[in-house]
Amino acid sequence: MTDAGRRRGRPSTGVREAVLAATEAILGESGVARLSTKEIARRAGVAESSIFYHFGDRLGLLQAVVALHLPRFKDVADGLVPGEGGLRANLVALLDGLVAFYARVAPILAAVQADAELRARFADRGAGEVIGPRRGVAPIAAYLAGERELGRVRADLDVEAAAMVLLAVAHQRAVLGRLSDGPAPGGTGDAVDVLLAGLAAG
Amino acid sequence: MTDAGRRRGRPSTGVREAVLAATEAILGESGVARLSTKEIARRAGVAESSIFYHFGDRLGLLQAVVALHLPRFKDVADGLVPGEGGLRANLVALLDGLVAFYARVAPILAAVQADAELRARFADRGAGEVIGPRRGVAPIAAYLAGERELGRVRADLDVEAAAMVLLAVAHQRAVLGRLSDGPAPGGTGDAVDVLLAGLAAG
């Protein structure tokens, strides 16, 4: 590892960053299936061997790409303040933000699902679960708990379960958007309305 | 179980079936990343060239695997009769069934997401959307509509949107189960409770 402490040695010439960017681009356009070190190097305008210098091997590179996106998971609920704005509007905005986030991360999530070796390498560090929604649940659940205190949300709501449902819907819409190259059927508003009012007859 | 319209020519010697089974097995265990015609042939106990004889090329094989699972999508809501049994119990059973279904299909869905070429081949036939939940929505929405008529479900419920949410939750749980090698946090019951009662304070 050359860089744990960050910028201890030589100044970066941007190769590492270019490689990461190219990897993400290919992942988004073509998926892991077509992700080769050769094409990454070509697109990054970099020697193929530089990839191995920086990341050790192909999987190390994939790991780095995944790691790059994990911290951003917690930003999804930023700007949401319980009590401010309408509950429905807040949820629609949250859901839209989540869908956009998942649309960016979906190719990477798909890569992890499609590559057992990559999955295994994360399991070794116990980081497999980090990819899941656990990181995302907390801030959303916190927001819902805030609204619950204010009485805008059912007093007996299981906020973690509700946050999971929101994440599930967002992920679904992002995946569908990628599969059919268009937005998923129905709007985010429809889903929010279902969630707000529930299924059971009142 | 000699299948439907085919069996016009020579009797099958089971090679085709063995190849499909081996492909699914590898897809489930390792993902597309490691899916090679060589390993498929090895596991199926078959000559590699037979794969190309039956399916043309690697993508043709993948297509066949996907096609194999599409018809089963509509069976997920079978056995659900509006009015029979408790609404909550029905939904829990439905969700559990959906999770099991998605757990089987998830590797294939991941493969499609991870391979742009495969995605494109389905887009050509307009079948890309078939992979999505559209097939699954109808029977679930029909069940919900039935319950709505009986007054056990909100009169103004958007049944399609609700069905989508159920599918989203099921897919999420299946994916999480694969990523962390254990059931997803919370039970299906928790999600159902959220969906039944909704978020908003009554």
Added chain:
DNA sequence: GTCTATACCTAGATAGAC
């Protein structure tokens, strides 16, 4: 329809000059 054998290519990875 299924096999063996093989052609041909691209993959991931390393060595060593600068």
Added chain:
DNA sequence: GTCTATCTAGGTATAGAC
């Protein structure tokens, strides 16, 4: 730290005997 050059294994796909 980055490059050029190269090795080897494995990938998809085809030819032709049976």
